[in-house]
Amino acid sequence: MKRVALLGMPNTGKSTLFNRLTGAHAKVGNWPGLTVELLSAKLLVGNQMVQIVDLPGIYDLHGFSDDEKVVTAFLETQTTDLLVVVLNTPQIERQLSFVHHIMQLQIPVLLVMNMVDEARKLGMDADAQSLSQQLGVPVCLLSAKYGQGMEQLLPAMQKALLAKEPLPAHTLDNKQIEKIFSQCISSPARASHALTESLDQLLLHPWLGLPIFFTVMLLVFQGVFAIGKPLQDATAWVLTQCRAEFLEPLIVSWPLWLQGLLLDGLYNGLGTVASFIPLIILFFLFMGIVEDTGYLSRAAYLMDALMARFGLDGRSFVMLLMGFGCNVPALMGTRVIRSRGLRYLTMLTIPFSLCSARLQVFVFFIAALFTTTQAPWVLFSLYWMSLLMAMLTSVVFKNHYVNNDAFILEMPPYRFPTTRQIVLRGWQEVRHFLNRATKFIVLGVILVWALTNFPVGAVSGSLDSWAGQMGQFMAPVISPLGIHAELTIALIFGFVAKEIVIGSLAVIYAQEGQQLVNAITHSLNWIQAYSFMLFVLIYTPCLSTIATIRSETKSLWFTALAVAWPLCLAWCVSFVFYQMANYFVGT
Numbered sequence: 001m002k003r004v005a006l007l008g009m010p011n012t013g014k015s016t017l018f019n020r021l022t023g024a025h026a027k028v029g030n031w032p033g034l035t036v037e038l039l040s041a042k043l044l045v046g047n048q049m050v051q052i053v054d055l056p057g058i059y060d061l062h063g064f065s066d067d068e069k070v071v072t073a074f075l076e077t078q079t080t081d082l083l084v085v086v087l088n089t090p091q092i093e094r095q096l097s098f099v100h101h102i103m104q105l106q107i108p109v110l111l112v113m114n115m116v117d118e119a120r121k122l123g124m125d126a127d128a129q130s131l132s133q134q135l136g137v138p139v140c141l142l143s144a145k146y147g148q149g150m151e152q153l154l155p156a157m158q159k160a161l162l163a164k165e166p167l168p169a170h171t172l173d174n175k176q177i178e179k180i181f182s183q184c185i186s187s188p189a190r191a192s193h194a195l196t197e198s199l200d201q202l203l204l205h206p207w208l209g210l211p212i213f214f215t216v217m218l219l220v221f222q223g224v225f226a227i228g229k230p231l232q233d234a235t236a237w238v239l240t241q242c243r244a245e246f247l248e249p250l251i252v253s254w255p256l257w258l259q260g261l262l263l264d265g266l267y268n269g270l271g272t273v274a275s276f277i278p279l280i281i282l283f284f285l286f287m288g289i290v291e292d293t294g295y296l297s298r299a300a301y302l303m304d305a306l307m308a309r310f311g312l313d314g315r316s317f318v319m320l321l322m323g324f325g326c327n328v329p330a331l332m333g334t335r336v337i338r339s340r341g342l343r344y345l346t347m348l349t350i351p352f353s354l355c356s357a358r359l360q361v362f363v364f365f366i367a368a369l370f371t372t373t374q375a376p377w378v379l380f381s382l383y384w385m386s387l388l389m390a391m392l393t394s395v396v397f398k399n400h401y402v403n404n405d406a407f408i409l410e411m412p413p414y415r416f417p418t419t420r421q422i423v424l425r426g427w428q429e430v431r432h433f434l435n436r437a438t439k440f441i442v443l444g445v446i447l448v449w450a451l452t453n454f455p456v457g458a459v460s461g462s463l464d465s466w467a468g469q470m471g472q473f474m475a476p477v478i479s480p481l482g483i484h485a486e487l488t489i490a491l492i493f494g495f496v497a498k499e500i501v502i503g504s505l506a507v508i509y510a511q512e513g514q515q516l517v518n519a520i521t522h523s524l525n526w527i528q529a530y531s532f533m534l535f536v537l538i539y540t541p542c543l544s545t546i547a548t549i550r551s552e553t554k555s556l557w558f559t560a561l562a563v564a565w566p567l568c569l570a571w572c573v574s575f576v577f578y579q580m581a582n583y584f585v586g587t
Helices: 015-024 066-077 087-101 116-122 127-133 151-162 173-182 193-204 209-250 256-275 277-292 295-308 314-320 326-334 339-350 356-369 374-397 418-451 464-480 485-496 502-509 514-523 526-538 543-553 556-584
Strands: 001-007 027-030 038-047 047-056 082-088 108-113 140-141
Touching: 001 066, 001 116, 001 151, 001 418, 015 038, 015 047, 015 108, 015 418, 027 127, 038 209, 038 543, 047 151, 047 339, 082 087, 082 151, 082 356, 087 108, 087 173, 087 295, 108 127, 116 556, 140 151, 140 209, 173 339, 193 209, 193 295, 193 502, 209 256, 209 277, 209 295, 209 374, 209 514, 256 418, 256 502, 277 295, 277 356, 277 418, 295 314, 314 326, 314 339, 314 374, 326 339, 339 374, 339 418, 339 556, 356 374, 356 502, 356 526, 374 526, 374 556, 418 464, 418 485, 418 502, 464 485, 464 526, 464 556, 485 502, 485 526, 485 543, 502 514
Parallel strands: 001 047, 001 082, 082 108, 108 140
Antiparallel strands: 027 038, 038 047
16 A cells, blocks of 8 residues: 655644545554654545555754654655645745755655645735646645645645656755745735734733633633533433433343443443533534634743743643643654753643543533532633642752753644534544543443442442442541542542543442432532542543653653652642631631
């Protein structure tokens, strides 16, 4: 099978093009010899199936960042039949040196002039045929965002893949390439993104910028709960009715232990997680809109001066924001940071990001113990605490992990994503969450069910069960935090994956849906619940995150630090909050 690689600088629309070509069929896989995960998919080009690979966005083939090393290693070790080089047409000047380096490789090249819709709004026009003739490579004009010109791309790829003549040596130097592009692309004396400039005057205001950003994030949380709570309640009701009307009568004659495993174990655990999927979907959709518009790049710019006080920079803030989806890709994203000290310090702070797995836990407890009006503010406070813990960690370790790299950030113009982009982005995030969650939750709830129902003769979930004994053993350490035995057991399983926490509670309480919510409401007050959420937010990251840290740093000592520091910090923060809240507020 022939292989096509997508290559381009950041903010050229490469990932948008990849999604346009592959839809929701892309998958992440490890590449031999690279020890790195890349997105790839199979694509029918003409009458042959090819593999298309999305390489990381890079600025230079001869750079020293990890992403640049990944690209060069891929091109050196993997057979590549065609390089589809994606260019940002409105900002073509800064990419010409990159084009020159690519054309020196002995690999067939197809140039894609992307974002022609923006270029035309700016008064720019490109002659693709003349460009192709003078450069000696095929050139396509298109807009991956809206699908304009996509009908030209696949035939051009097919023609390039079928070409049998020897690959001509490209002898054009940098100046010649610049001259060709200047002749074939006409543009006004000053191309301006008027809307972007007007918005940036307000959104990047030195005094108003940050308050506006945090207000936007609060509105996102308001929208998630206002729209998602009724959907969550409806999903929980359907699942409860399905159990009562269908599943229980179906297996009534089965052995009691098997009924317990299937209903109180698997169904309750998976069903409780499933009831919160509407809220998770809405969160990813809203955050996808905020990110795809280019606003998060502005947030990184606004936060850079503040982050520098803590030994970080704007890129670190971007990685923290990426961690809100999942800590793992955010950790891998630190490869773009050249400074080893800054990269390690950023990797130490990313696990404090409130990831989607933790979000599921918080949504459950917030919905159970707080009103709809209070809920967005409680979640907002947890996001603030997430950033605060990252900043505290930076202060503690910044003298050990010193940043010696300049901060350079490119801010794209504001672009409102299409409905297709929003839905596809949301679906990919949710699918990734469900794939991870399902693997861990199925094993986790079975294990929790066994621990809460054995040894033989113990009352399910009682202190006589293995799980109860574990909770009692941990009580001297955990009870000062207001966290009782049932929650302690859930925390233990949360070491494996935070997705297991809610599923394990459904098994421990032998309830699901609204019945589980009621059980939690009657066994906790809001102070205990918030202390528990603080501990879940801060304590040791999941096994996937720990494995990624170990893989990215190759350091057992750093990995041990990344495990031990959050655990100690979580205990201290929860202890201080619970004791002070009880003293000053009470129940």
